[in-house]
Amino acid sequence: MTSTASATxxxxxxxxxxxxxxxxxxxxxxxxxxxxxxxDPGVLTATFAAPYAHLEPELTFVLDDGRxxxxxxxxxTADTAxxxxxxxxxxxxxxxxxxxxxQGPPGSLDEVIAGLLHRPERMVxxxxxxxxxxxxxxxxxxxxxxxxxRALMHTFxxxxxxxxxxxxxxxxxxxxxxxxxxxxxxxFQPVEVxxxxxxxxxxxxxxxxxxxx
Numbered sequence: 001m002t003s004t005a006s007a008t009x010x011x012x013x014x015x016x017x018x019x020x021x022x023x024x025x026x027x028x029x030x031x032x033x034x035x036x037x038x039x040d041p042g043v044l045t046a047t048f049a050a051p052y053a054h055l056e057p058e059l060t061f062v063l064d065d066g067r068x069x070x071x072x073x074x075x076x077t078a079d080t081a082x083x084x085x086x087x088x089x090x091x092x093x094x095x096x097x098x099x100x101x102x103q104g105p106p107g108s109l110d111e112v113i114a115g116l117l118h119r120p121e122r123m124v125x126x127x128x129x130x131x132x133x134x135x136x137x138x139x140x141x142x143x144x145x146x147x148x149x150r151a152l153m154h155t156f157x158x159x160x161x162x163x164x165x166x167x168x169x170x171x172x173x174x175x176x177x178x179x180x181x182x183x184x185x186x187x188f189q190p191v192e193v194x195x196x197x198x199x200x201x202x203x204x205x206x207x208x209x210x211x212x213x
Contacts, residue, residue, distance in 0.1 A: 006065070006066030007063055007064060007065055007066055007071070007143070007146075007148060008063075008064050008066070009061055009062070009063055009064070009148075009151050009152055009155045010061065010062060010064050011057075011058075011060070011061055011062075012053055012057055012060035012061060012062055012070075012073070012075070016053075016062050016070045016073075017050070017053065019062070019069060019070035019071075020045065020049050020050065020053060020060075020062070020070060020073055020075075021042065021045040021049065021050065023049075023070065023071070023072060023073055023138050023139070023140055024044050024045040024048060024049040024050075024138060025041045025042070025044060025045060026140060026141075027138040027139070027140070027141075028041060028044040028045075028048070028138075030173050030175050030176045031176045031178060031179055037109055038108075038109055038110050038113075039108065039110050040099075040110060042098075042099075043099045043110055043113045043114055043117065044113055046095045046098070046099055046117060047113055047116055047117040048136055049073070049075065049136065049138075050095075051087055051091040052075035052076060052077065052136070053075060054090075054091060054094075055077070055083065055086050055087065055090060055091060056075075056076070056077050056078070056083070058159075059075060059076055059077060059078060059156065059159055059160075060073065060074075060075040061073065061074050061075070061152060061155050061156060061159075063139065063143060063148050063151070063152060065143075071139065071140045071142075071143045072137075072138060072139035072140060072143055072148055072149070072152060073136075073137070073138060073152070074135060074136070074137040074152040074153060074155065074156045075135065075136055075137075076133060076134050076135030076136060076156065076168070077133060077134060078132070078133050078160060078163050078165045079132055079133070079165075080123050080124060080128070080132055080133065080134050080169075081124050081132070083120075083123065083134075084120040084121055084123045084124050085120075087120035087123075088120050088121070091120075092117070092118065092120065095117070096117075096118070099113075099114045099117055100114065101114060101115065101117075101118040102114055102115050125193055125195070125202070127191060127192065127193045127194075127202070128169045128191060128193065128202060128204065130167060130204075131167040131168055131169035131191065131204040131205075132165060132166075132167070132168075133160050133165045133167070133168040133169070133207070134168060134169050134170055134171070135156055135168055135170050136170070137149060137152055137153065137156075137170075139152075149182055150186065153186055154209070154210070156168075157207045157208075157209065158209070160207040161207045161208070161209070165207055166206060166207060167204060167205065167206045167207060168204065168205065168206075168207055169191060169202060169203065169204040170183070170188070170202070170203055170204075171196075171200060171201070171202050171203075172200070172201050172202075172203065173199060173200065173201075174198060174199050174200060174201045175199065180201065180203075183203050186205070186210075187205045187210065188203035188204060188205045189203060189204060189205060190202070190203060191203060191204045
């Protein structure tokens with residue numbers, strides 16, 4: 001592995017697509033490897049990673065290991081309502097055949113995520129309207145705990161500020177306690193969403209720079 005010092009945050013490039021998929025799959029089960037839990041874990045990246053790189057590549061950034069390979073990413077949208085609409089019209093037709101909507105109650109984790117894939121309007125939550133942007137961030141385990149997540153977050157927040165976006169939110173699995181501790185340290189605060197059950201947590205913060213960021 002290259003040294004921590006050689007790793008840098010850079011804009012996403014199309015040739016990073018396979019690495020984004022790999023990172024998403026290897027961190028997609030409450031921060032852990034999703035492969036033991038899904039028949040086709042590609043449904044995760046089709047829902048939570050690839051559409052952002054396709055629809056808003058200008059807000060997709062990767063952690064480069066110093067050799068040109070992405071080992072982490074942060075991605076999202078500046079406008080959740082617009083993104084949900086684009087997801088339905090411009091993204092879903094590309095993947096719907098591979099990941100069809102479940103018929104009836106989902107019978108597996110694959111079908112749970114496929115249900116989310118086919119309901120992009122779920123992203124538009126009234127209680128989160130004051131935080132119009134949203135994000136996803138993931139790092140391979142061996143690159144966590146070294147300050148790279150903070151560097152990715154600062155890059156993304158700066159890009160939102162440059163677009164005049166005042167605040168951002170994220171939605172996470174409540175069980176992912178290491179991620180919650182990371183977000184708390186970065187100034188994210190809970191946002192009450194009554195429609196979310198206890199397994200889901202919403203957090204938000206302004207895009208203002210932290211002191212010394």
